[in-house]
Amino acid sequence: MKKNKGIIRVRACHWFLLFAVTLLGLSMLFVRKDHSLPASESITPDQDNSRLIVIDPGHGGFDGGAVGVNGTxxxxxxxxxxxxxxxMLTDAGFKVVMTRDTDTALSDTQDTTVRRRKISDMRNRLNLTNLYPGSVLISIHQNKLAGNSSVHGGQIFYSPNEPGSKELAGYIQAEFNTNIQPEKPREIVRTGKNLYLFYNAKNTAVLCECGFLSNPDEERLLCTDEYQYRIAYCIFGGLLEWYDGRNR
Ligand SMILES: [Zn+2]
Structure with missing residues (x-):
């Protein structure tokens, strides 16, 4: 009898474990994001993230962002x-974390409306950035100005929360002004509440609006490898100048 009771207890315990594991599995299913983790995300957050760059390619997946005059x-x-x-950064010895490295969004799968998906996408980008205190966030976007196809060039925006952001934006803007748009240099711009990621970022954080998709000439250039390298090199060069300035 005692033995039977023991078996019953063991079986009850077994069923409870099975139930708990099923529940855990279901809960993981619900919090799963609709993106696979970029390989670079496996970097362990550590104390010194001063040479860790979080690169955030804007939009992705369901969210295409702006559409160019010729459909880009x-x-x-x-x-x-x-x-x-x-x-460029990894070749130079920096640690890099990508918020995405494929055409995916970071929104939560349970969000069904576009509005909710955009909110969770931004929140997850911010959460990922906050995993690496002391790192630098660089978000990459393209601009668009409806009704004006002549405006062109890159402009850098900075988060108001950390003084280094303004300095870094200045260095990157200088690279753009020298190498991309010497005929029309631009000023850096402080971000407001409308840019959630930057308004809430705790780290050094800049947003690079690299060019205008509403300008057909610039749209065409932005689709070429050669011009994309030039843009990337401006950001890379500005970042190196900024690091040099901090170490002087
Ligand atoms: Zn954008």
Missing amino acids: IEKDVNLAISLKLRD
Whole structure:
């Protein structure tokens, strides 16, 4: 009898374990993001992230971002430039984390409306950045100005939360002004509440609007490898200048 009771207890315990494991599996299913983790995300957060760069190719997946006058989708240009920048930085010995390295969004799978997906996408980008305190966030985007096809060139925006952001934006803007648009230099711009990621970022954080998809000439250039390398090199060069300035 005692033995039987023991078996019953063991079986009850077994069923409970099975139930718990099933519950855990279901809960993991619900919190799973609709993106596979980029390989670079496996880097372990550590104490010194001062030479760790989080590259954030804007948009992705369901969110294409701006559409150019000839149909270029912003998310694709953002990713192409970001991957080139990643390679430059890793070759130079920096640690790099990508928020995405394929055409995916970071939104939560349970979000069904576009609005909710955009909110969770931004929140997850911010959460990923916050995993690496002391790192540098560089977000890559393309601009668009409706009704004006002549405006062109890159402009750098900076987060108001950390003084280094403004300095870094200045260095990168200087590279753009020298190498991309000497005839029309631009000023850096502080971000407001409308840019969630940058308004809430704790780290050094800049947003690079690399060019205008509303300008057909610049749109065509932004789709070429050669120009994407030039843009990536401006960001890379500005970043190196900024590091040099901090070490002087
Ligand atoms: Zn964008």
